[in-house]
Amino acid sequence: MITTRSLTKRYGAVTAVSSVDLDVAPGDRYGLLGPNGSGKTTLVRMLLGLVYPTGGEIRLLGHAVPKRVRQALPEVGALVEQPAAIPHLSGRTNLAVIDAAGPHGARRTRRARIEEALDRVGLAGVDRRPVRAYSLGMRQRLGLAAALLRRPRLLILDEPTNGLDPRGIKEIRELLRTLNADGTTIFLSSHILSEVDGLCDRVGIVDRGRLVRQAELAELREPTGRVLVDTPDPAAAAALLDGEVEAREGGRLLIRAADPAALNARLVGGGVPVREIAAQRRTLEQVVFELTSAGSDRLARADTGLERPGRGQERVGEGNASTDEMAGRDPLGSGAGRAGPGRGSAGSDGAAEGDPGAAGAAAAPPDRADAENPGGGA
Amino acid sequence: MITIELRKLFLRPRMWVSVLLLCALPAVVAVFLATTHITPPPGQGAAFLSAVERNGSLFPAAALALVLPIFLPIAVTTFAGDAVAGEAVQGTLRYLLIRPVSRIRLLVAKMIAIAVFIVVSIAFVVGTSYLIGKGLFGGGAGQPAAVGQPGGVTSLSGSALTPFDLSLRLLAAIGYIVVCMLGVGVIALFFSTVTTSGLGASLGALAILITSEILATLDAANPVKPYLPTNYWLSWIDFFRDPVFWHNIDRGLLAQGAYLVVFFTAAWANLSTKDITS
Numbered sequence: 255m256i257t258t259r260s261l262t263k264r265y266g267a268v269t270a271v272s273s274v275d276l277d278v279a280p281g282d283r284y285g286l287l288g289p290n291g292s293g294k295t296t297l298v299r300m301l302l303g304l305v306y307p308t309g310g311e312i313r314l315l316g317h318a319v320p321k322r323v324r325q326a327l328p329e330v331g332a333l334v335e336q337p338a339a340i341p342h343l344s345g346r347t348n349l350a351v352i353d354a355a356g357p358h359g360a361r362r363t364r365r366a367r368i369e370e371a372l373d374r375v376g377l378a379g380v381d382r383r384p385v386r387a388y389s390l391g392m393r394q395r396l397g398l399a400a401a402l403l404r405r406p407r408l409l410i411l412d413e414p415t416n417g418l419d420p421r422g423i424k425e426i427r428e429l430l431r432t433l434n435a436d437g438t439t440i441f442l443s444s445h446i447l448s449e450v451d452g453l454c455d456r457v458g459i460v461d462r463g464r465l466v467r468q469a470e471l472a473e474l475r476e477p478t479g480r481v482l483v484d485t486p487d488p489a490a491a492a493a494l495l496d497g498e499v500e501a502r503e504g505g506r507l508l509i510r511a512a513d514p515a516a517l518n519a520r521l522v523g524g525g526v527p528v529r530e531i532a533a534q535r536r537t538l539e540q541v542v543f544e545l546t547s548a549g550s551d552r553l554a555r556a557d558t559g560l561e562r563p564g565r566g567q568e569r570v571g572e573g574n575a576s577t578d579e580m581a582g583r584d585p586l587g588s589g590a591g592r593a594g595p596g597r598g599s600a601g602s603d604g605a606a607e608g609d610p611g612a613a614g615a616a617a618a619p620p621d622r623a624d625a626e627n628p629g630g631g632a
Numbered sequence: 633m634i635t636i637e638l639r640k641l642f643l644r645p646r647m648w649v650s651v652l653l654l655c656a657l658p659a660v661v662a663v664f665l666a667t668t669h670i671t672p673p674p675g676q677g678a679a680f681l682s683a684v685e686r687n688g689s690l691f692p693a694a695a696l697a698l699v700l701p702i703f704l705p706i707a708v709t710t711f712a713g714d715a716v717a718g719e720a721v722q723g724t725l726r727y728l729l730i731r732p733v734s735r736i737r738l739l740v741a742k743m744i745a746i747a748v749f750i751v752v753s754i755a756f757v758v759g760t761s762y763l764i765g766k767g768l769f770g771g772g773a774g775q776p777a778a779v780g781q782p783g784g785v786t787s788l789s790g791s792a793l794t795p796f797d798l799s800l801r802l803l804a805a806i807g808y809i810v811v812c813m814l815g816v817g818v819i820a821l822f823f824s825t826v827t828t829s830g831l832g833a834s835l836g837a838l839a840i841l842i843t844s845e846i847l848a849t850l851d852a853a854n855p856v857k858p859y860l861p862t863n864y865w866l867s868w869i870d871f872f873r874d875p876v877f878w879h880n881i882d883r884g885l886l887a888q889g890a891y892l893v894v895f896f897t898a899a900w901a902n903l904s905t906k907d908i909t910s
Contacts, residue, residue: 306905324734330730338723342645354636355731356728
């Protein structure tokens with residue numbers, strides 16, 4: 255549906271997107287993840303022919319972009335950044351306007367198509383008030399309705415759940431799943447991990463304009479070769495598995511072992527009661543944090559050359575080194591996403607939560623906060 | 633796309649406000665003239681004003697002379713400057729382009745909307761001022777008139793004009809003004825593709841007009857005068873001479889035509905190669 259080859263966009267000296275090879279297959283629910291300013295929006299705009307690439311090629315539904323983009327676009331629905339509408343017209347009139355503006359907008363079936371799209375996004379009962387008076391969530395739904403108007407084969411969505419409440423997010427996620435089940439390919443770009451985690455089956459991770467990883471979500475969340483054990487008798491377990499325990503906190507132990515079943519047998523054989531045992535899997539959050547650096551909206555004093563090309567490559571390397579180290583120092587926190595309070599996960603918000611020792615570090619940048627986190631005393 | 637633009641145009645409250653304001657100025661002037669009966673002496677003040685006391689059917693021409701130098705250009709540049717920049721700021725530009733609407737089609741539709749806006753504005757100014765003129769000053773549109781007689785309409789050259797002749801000339805003058813305003817509009821449209829600030833685009837176009845007006849008063853700028861956008865604006869008055877003095881009208885049309893071609897091409901070239909990042 256979408257393929258790009260060494261797609262590059264430079265704005266003067268700044269490289270926004272750098273040799274990206276994207277592959278989105280029909281039927282995919284593809285999530286493009288990356289911190290703010292990593293080039294997601296520029297990438298999406300290039301796919302839609304709004305921004306012209308500096309180099310590389312794009313094929314959208316088999317048509318070359320930007321040259322033949324107008325052949326592809328009638329079958330593509332898109333939401334690019336915020337939804338937009340003419341503020342003094344009603345939602346229905348806005349949809350009619352956008353429908354009539356382009357090809358395949360037959361007047362005869364317009365009303366039915368508009369009502370169907372409004373139905374799908376949960377706006378069927380909307381009255382004649384102007385879009386100016388809409389809430390953020392209603393605007394978002396209206397934008398989605400506009401994208402669905404032509405029953406597209408491909409939906410390109412940039413943060414579609416922006417401004418929606420949790421129930422709305424769930425609704426939209428279910429709508430996208432239904433559409434996908436009916437054969438619509440979904441390409442979603444977001445910096446919200448849970449949005450991608452909850453919907454997508456394939457993930458591309460961008461950092462500083464580069465596609466640093468593209469894989470099935472399941473593949474990204476491979477086991478880490480460690481097993482999490484919760485036992486009422488941690489001392490006995492530690493004695494039995496001496497040397498294999500990577501971290502210990504209360505009754506919870508992180509043990510280097512490939513097979514949880516074998517480990518369980520050993521523990522039980524050694525008379526250690528086991529309350530809970532599970533292979534540790536990496537969360538999407540960890541994968542993303544390992545692969546990406548801080549978003550470009552975070553401008554620390556030392557990072558003066560943040561956006562300069564040429565330095566980009568080496569900075570990616572640096573980022574990897576520091577985040578690897580960080581993950582290593584914080585092994586329990588990197589549990590299967592259910593680490594208790596006090597064991598800060600790699601997330602900046604989780605770092606200091608409920609942990610008096612790290613409270614002072616709460617204001618510090620996330621990587622430093624984690625290094626000082628006593629939970630990671632390996 | 634064109635019907636959409638027109639629909640958007642007529643559904644827009646702003647458009648009617650600006651038309652109303654355009655009509656208000658001649659109305660205010662007319663009320664003052666009718667109550668005080670102090671008309672500017674012939675040759676001074678806005679064209680035709682001295683004559684309207686005698687015949688109200690000349691008032692539309694006087695009204696045009698009133699709004700042409702400032703109000704009409706402001707209205708046109710405000711509208712045209714917002715054409716593309718306004719869509720960009722609103723965010724609807726990107727959604728139109730991915731609908732998909734080709735960039736040239738968008739630009740043509742915008743240009744047509746600008747033309748319709750100009751025609752509608754001028755039509756309203758002429759229409760209301762005709763009614764006002766007839767109402768406040770009376771007029772001899774009904775019977776053929778002779779020179780000097782009450783109710784008669786005189787051309788600027790002194791000979792008599794029949795009402796039919798007068799309306800033909802008025803129509804021709806309106807056509808000429810529309811072309812002049814299109815020249816203004818296309819400059820604003822070009823600026824509108826350059827910036828995302830509609831106000832900036834309007835002011836840019838107005839700045840060009842003001843520069844042109846200033847250069848027109850400057851003897852040192854004589855060599856470039858024929859090429860200034862505002863140079864032949866007042867030539868529409870020549871339609872009310874007898875016989876019609878075509879010399880400047882022709883050149884004015886040619887100059888405006890050149891501005892239309894150059895700036896529309898520039899607008900198209902700019903928009904079609906531009907990254908839409910708004």
